[in-house]
Amino acid sequence: MNKKKLIVPLFVLLAAAVYFVFFYKNKALKFVPENADVVVLIDVKKLTGQYISSLVAHPSKWSESKKKDKKTIPLKDSGIKIPDFLQVFHLKGAKFSEWYSVVELKDPQKFLTFLKSHQFINKGQDIFRKDQVFIKIEGENCILGTSETAFTAIQQLLSKPSGKKTFTADRFIGSSLGSISFISGKKIQNFSIELKADEIEIKNAAEAISFAAAISDMQRKNHFLEAELDGQNIKNYARFFNKNLVDSAQVNYFKATADLEQVNDTIISYGYDDNFNETEKKTVQKIIQPNYIIDLRSSAPEKTWDYFQYKKWINAQNQFTAIPFQPNQIERNEGSIIIKSTRKPIASSPELKENYIFIRNSSLLLSSLSTLTSTEKKILSDIEYIFYRNKGQNYQVSIKAKKEELPLILRW
Structure with a gap:
């Protein structure tokens, strides 16, 4: 047979193989429960392509795979069926910290071996845990979560057709690497x-909101936290915490500035000596405390004050006890309610009449998070700042990392 005649069909077969491996995607979402109020999608094939292109451009990473512990099984050999779109969801009414995902298993036994190699602890009833990751094996499916609280409910929802919503990826994600979608009834708001x-x-508009000058100014002032929010933004955040508090307190403006400081905290304990005489023992430990000033405004400040008193958040010394970091002082001032720490007072940043939250990374913050794993601490230490901004109907969050030789996808 003429070799030239084989070139075209071989090229077609190669092109088809490349398409199905790297570009074809099954967009059916099988694991979105009916009571999910937030859905996060990750385009796994796009993420893989971005990883490969970054790896090709950084040869220094090529040899790292040879140095890895051979006893640890990689994800590609875990027995998991890698989805085209990873579906992570939050259930309505669950804690903000509780997030779940469901993936299919092509080899449950191999997956058990994978869990053992990564030192997951078997808690019984097919539930496994390592640090803050919980896993439950349900036949050919695997439920993953930051908690095991909703495992039974998710299992029941996914086992009946009415418990799942029939979505396709196009309803949530466009051409971006991933998406976060907020579901309220039939309304879905998508963020790329x-x-x-x-x-x-992370944003919901094609164009980014320009805030470069403000960020530069905040970096220069070096505060740990700066924030300014109007009534609508306060309500948006209250959805994840305590909506009733915002409605009852009638707060329609929030401004805060805070710094972190390491201080000595004295703990007094009592015991008895050999003669049964009471003895006092003082122990000094170092803790991280914020110095802050918070400005709250309301259409009816007297009602806000009365509500705080009704909740017993204002004591006889005019301290705001709902904030655990003491000592502080609360006072009314020309329509505002000001809460400020008194150990080391700081001045409020100028009012920008914008909606934003700026959080700067701090070594003091990292040192206080003792429950984090070394990997989680490495990820957090790479972050320079987190910046949220809102203008009209446009919302944007930037998680800015420190500049290094390797891009984020190769660092984490």
Whole structure:
């Protein structure tokens, strides 16, 4: 047979193989429960392509795979059926910290071996745990979560057709690497997720909101936290915490500035000596405390004050006890309610008449998070700041990492 005649069909077969491996995607979402109020999608094939292209551009990473512990089984050999779109969801009424995902298993026994190699602890009833990751094996499916609280409910929902919503990926995600979608009845609000060399950007509009001058100013002032929010933004955040508090307190403006400081905290304990005389023992430990000033405004400040008193959040010394970091002082001032720490007072930042939250990374913050794993601490230490901004109907979050030789996708 003429070899030239084989070139065209071989090229077609190669092109078809490349398409199905890297570009064809099954967009059916099988694991979105009916009571999910937030859905996060990750385009796994796009993420893989971005990883490969970054790896090709950084040869220094090529040899790292040879240095890895051979006893640890990689994800590609875990027995998991890698989905085209990873579906992570939050259930209505669950704690903000509780997030779940469901994946299919092509080899449950191999997956058990994978869990053992990564030192997951078997808690019984097919539930496994390592740090803050919980896993439950249900036949050919696997439920993953930051908690095991909703495992039974998710299992019941997914076992009946009426417990699942029939969505396709196109309803949530466009051409971006990932998406975060908020579901309220039939209304869905989508935010794209893009992973850049040293930044993760989440937004609901095609164009980014310009805030470069403000960020530069905040970095220069070096505060740990700066925030300014109007009534609508306060309500948006209250959805995840305590909506009733915002409605009852009638707060329609929030401004805060805070710094972190390491201080000595004296703990007094009592015991008895050999003669049964009471003895006092003082222990000094170092703790991280914020110094802060918070400005709350309301259409009816006297009602806000009365509500705080009704909740017994204002004591006889005019301290705001709902904030655990003491000592502080609460006072009314020309329509505002000001809460400020008194150990080391700080001045409030100028009012920008914008909606934003700026959180700067701090070594003091990292040292206080003792429950984090070394991997989680490494990820957090890479972050320079987190910045949220809102203008009209446009919302954007930037997670800015420190500039390094390797892009984020190869660091984490």
